[in-house]
Amino acid sequence: MRLICKSGDLMENHSKKIIEYFTNLDRSKFMAYNKEFAKYDSAFSIGYGQTISQPSLVLEMTLLLDLKPDFKILEIGTGSGYQTALLSPFVKSVYTVERIKELHDEAVKRLNILNYINIYFKLGDGSFGWEEFAPYDRIIVTAACSVIPKELLDQLKNGGKMVIPLGTAIMQKLTVVEKDKNGEIKLNQIENVQFVRLIGKYD
Ligand code: SAH
Numbered sequence: 077m078r079l080i081c082k083s084g085d086l087m088e089n090h091s092k093k094i095i096e097y098f099t100n101l102d103r104s105k106f107m108a109y110n111k112e113f114a115k116y117d118s119a120f121s122i123g124y125g126q127t128i129s130q131p132s133l134v135l136e137m138t139l140l141l142d143l144k145p146d147f148k149i150l151e152i153g154t155g156s157g158y159q160t161a162l163l164s165p166f167v168k169s170v171y172t173v174e175r176i177k178e179l180h181d182e183a184v185k186r187l188n189i190l191n192y193i194n195i196y197f198k199l200g201d202g203s204f205g206w207e208e209f210a211p212y213d214r215i216i217v218t219a220a221c222s223v224i225p226k227e228l229l230d231q232l233k234n235g236g237k238m239v240i241p242l243g244t245a246i247m248q249k250l251t252v253v254e255k256d257k258n259g260e261i262k263l264n265q266i267e268n269v270q271f272v273r274l275i276g277k278y279d
Contacts, residue, residue, distance in 0.1 A: 090143070090166075091139055093166070094135070094138055094139060094143070094162070094166060095135065097162065097165060097166075098131070098134075098135045098138070098162055101158075101161060101162060102114070103115070103128070103131060103158060105186070105190065106122075106128060106156040106157055106158040106161070106186065107120060107122065107128060107156065108122060108123060108182070109121060109122075109123070117130050117131055117132050118130050119270075122155055122156045122179065123178070123179070124176050124178060124179060125272070126155055126176065126179060126272055127155070127272060128155060128156045128158050129155075129158070129159065129218060129271070133250075133269060134158060134159050134162060135162070136250075137159070137216060137218075137239050137250070138159070138162050138163060138166075140237075140239050140250075140252055140266070141163075141214045141216060141237060141239055142214075142237065143163070143166045143167050143214065144167070144213070145166065145167065145168065146167075146168050146213075147167040147168060147213035147214055148167070148168055148169050148171070148209065148212050148213055148214075149163055149167050149169070149170045149171065149212060149213065149214045149215070149216065150170075150171045150172075150173075150205060150206055150209075150210075150212040150214070150215045150216070150228075150231065151163065151170055151171070151172040151173070151215075151216050151217075151218065152172075152173050152202030152203075152205070152215070152216070152217045152218065152219065152228070152274065153173075153174065153202060153217060153218035153219040153274070154172040154173065154174035154179065154180060154183045154197065155174065155179055155183070155218065156179070156182075156183060156186075157172075157182075157183035157186050157187045159216070159218055160172050160183070160187060160192075160195055161187060161190065161192060163216070164187075164192045164194055164195055167194070167213075167214075168194065169194045169195070169196065170194060170195045170196070171196045171198070171206050171209050171212070172195060172196070172197055172198070173197075173198045173199075173200055173201075173202035173205075173206055174197070174198075174199060174202070175199070175200060175201055175202065175275060175276065177199055180197060180198075180199045183197065184197050196209070201275075201276035201277060202217075202219075202274070202276070203225045203227065203228075203274060203276040203277035203278050204225075204227045204276075204277065205225070205227045205228050205230075205231040206231070207227070207231065210230075210231035211231055211232060211233040211236070212231055212232060212233060212236065213233055213236050214232075214236060214237055214238070214239075215228055215231070215232050215236070215237075215238040215239075215240075216238070216239050216240075217238070217239070217240040217241065217274065218241075218271060219241070219271050219272055219273060219274035219275075220241045220242075220243060220244075220245065220248045220270075220271040220272065220273050220274060221240055221241065221242055221248075221274045221278060222242070222243070222244070222278060222279070223242075223278055224238070224240060224242065224253060225274075225277065225278050228240075229253070229255070229261065232253075232255050233255070234255055234256065234257050234258070234259050235255065235256065235257050236254075236255050237252060237253065237254050237255075238252070238253040238255075239251070239252055239253075240253060241269050241271045242265075245273055246270070247268055247269075247270060248268070248269050248270065248271060249265040249266070249267070249268060249269070250265070250266040250267050250268075250269045251263055251264065251265050251266065252264040252266065
């Protein structure tokens with residue numbers, strides 16, 4: 077009982093640090109347009125038909141991942157790099173994949189200028205994950221999927237978790253996918269969300 081309380085306290089402390097970092101993270105640095113709206117809890121265009129997600133959802137998805145300092149994370153949909161920047165300080169490394177070259181290039185430049193050093197970038201279809209560095213402790217997908225890409229499930233460690241919006245182009249359920257130590261999969265649907273589509277092998 078005491079142990080459970082202790083680890084609960086630790087977890088709460090860890091979440092507090094993430095919330096504190098999130099609160100101080102200047103979102104306008106990740107926006108090329110609409111910078112004056114950065115403080116609003118809404119999604120905004122980042123060009124190329126894509127959006128930077130609303131901050132509260134970025135924080136929620138980060139907390140759902142239950143991060144630990146030695147974790148290796150795979151993120152699909154780098155976009156502006158805002159979500160990537162929130163993950164980076166709390167894990168060992170973040171591998172992030174974006175399919176639009178201009179967004180990829182901007183995010184690489186931006187996150188380098190901001191001195192994030194444990195982020196690895198790839199340009200390509202993230203439906204295939206990033207096999208070379210698999211398996212991952214956690215996977216986060218920031219674009220809407222009609223199904224869970226098999227490649228992503230395969231690249232998730234046993235005991236790992238994936239946070240992914242699953243559904244139609246119009247509405248998705250934010251879903252936590254847990255892979256237990258035997259490789260069994262369990263889904264937990266959290267709430268309705270709206271993301272741009274994951275374009276590629278499974279669209
Ligand atoms: N997390 C981002 C949100 C980006 S929106 C942020 O905080 O800014 C979703 C992103 O997923 C877009 O940049 C889009 O280009 C990208 N995307 C869509 N399909 C993809 C795919 N198959 N592989 C990699 N990225 C993809």
